[in-house]
Amino acid sequence: xxxxxxxxxxxxxxxxxxxxxxxxxxxxxxxxxxxxxxxxxxxxxxxxxxxxxxxxxxxxxxxxxxxxxxxxxxxxxxxxxxxxxxxxxxxxxxxxxxxxxxxxxxxxxxxxxxxxxxxxxxxxxxxxxxxxxxxxxxxxxxxxxxxxxxxxxxxxxxxxxxxxxxxxxxxxxxxxxxxxxxxxxxxxxxxxxxxxxxxxxxxxxxxxxxxxxxxxxxxxxxxxxxxxxxxxxxxxxxxxxxxxxxxxxxxxxxxxxxxxxxxxxxxxxxxxxxxxxxxxxxxxxxxxxx
Numbered sequence: 001x002x003x004x005x006x007x008x009x010x011x012x013x014x015x016x017x018x019x020x021x022x023x024x025x026x027x028x029x030x031x032x033x034x035x036x037x038x039x040x041x042x043x044x045x046x047x048x049x050x051x052x053x054x055x056x057x058x059x060x061x062x063x064x065x066x067x068x069x070x071x072x073x074x075x076x077x078x079x080x081x082x083x084x085x086x087x088x089x090x091x092x093x094x095x096x097x098x099x100x101x102x103x104x105x106x107x108x109x110x111x112x113x114x115x116x117x118x119x120x121x122x123x124x125x126x127x128x129x130x131x132x133x134x135x136x137x138x139x140x141x142x143x144x145x146x147x148x149x150x151x152x153x154x155x156x157x158x159x160x161x162x163x164x165x166x167x168x169x170x171x172x173x174x175x176x177x178x179x180x181x182x183x184x185x186x187x188x189x190x191x192x193x194x195x196x197x198x199x200x201x202x203x204x205x206x207x208x209x210x211x212x213x214x215x216x217x218x219x220x221x222x223x224x225x226x227x228x229x230x231x232x233x234x235x236x237x238x239x240x241x242x243x244x245x246x247x248x249x250x251x252x253x254x255x256x257x258x259x260x261x262x263x264x265x266x267x268x269x270x271x272x273x274x275x276x277x278x279x280x281x282x283x284x285x286x287x288x289x290x
Contacts, residue, residue, distance in 0.1 A: 027163060029102040030132070030165055031163065032062070033102035033166045034166050036245070037200055037222040041235070041243060041245070042245060043235050043246045044064065044104065044247045045061055045247070045248055045252060046065045046066060046250065046252060047064050047066055047067070047095055048067050048069075048074055050095055050097075050098040051288075052070075052253070052256070053095040054289060056252075057100070062101055064099060064103050065104040065132075065134075066095055066103065067252075068081075068088065070254075071083065071092075071106075073250070081109065081111060088108075089105075089124055092128055096130060097129070103129070103132070104130060104166060104168065105133045107121055107133040108134075109136040109138065110135055110152055115152050115154070120159075122156045122160050123160070125165075126160055131165055132166030133166075134169075137189065138172040142176060146189055146192060149193070150196045153198055154196040168198070168199065168224055169200070171186055171201065171203055174203060174205030174207075175204055175205035175230075186203060190221070191219070191220055200224050202245075202247075203223065204230070205230045206231065207230050209237070212231075212238065213241040213242060217242060222244035224244070225245075226248065227246050228251030229249050
């Protein structure tokens, strides 16, 4: 990457490092994405490459997210920052440049051990044209201390002022577990994250509908829940519980790659083509990419 000047928290900002990503009009896109969080609720599907993004956009979604899992799998690696930041952002940039709707990026835990690293990552994400991003409060399977997690959210906010970037602060309390009351810890972290600048709070791993309802009532900002991971509750039900943003993580990518596995097994074992039942035709798919 080409060097640039120092940004907030010491972030080194580059100039258009990934080519032709459409970065205009980013403020308008950020406003559009944020507005969705204050409506009746919306589904934000997660793309893993430019092709899946173009299809999801043309299906009719008003905004898209990326999935770190799907992108990592596409590169032949596991999820969880096994894929380096630069490569991840190159893939995200291709998504952004191929669609006209707002795109929020999965930035995992910020790709670094310090708040400065997080600020750098957010600044680079802005450069490739995304207008939102997730930031986790766990690394290497363990929750960060709440003070450290709050500092990282604040660093992300400083690198991307309100109106330019929808900051979705993720807490993994229900995935990793806590020493005390998980609900109380979740609400405490969410409250601190919003105070530090988060626009939305993401709580993956929560399953019980009553717990989701209580979280939506007590978290002082829009609540994001992932469907298709631990929870299989449908989006309309989640909206009725007070959830504002429903994402699906790597679920669509998992479904697509599962077809690849089934097709491979069928071709290897029997040589038949049953995997094509229900598949779109070549001409139908071509139309998405004209």
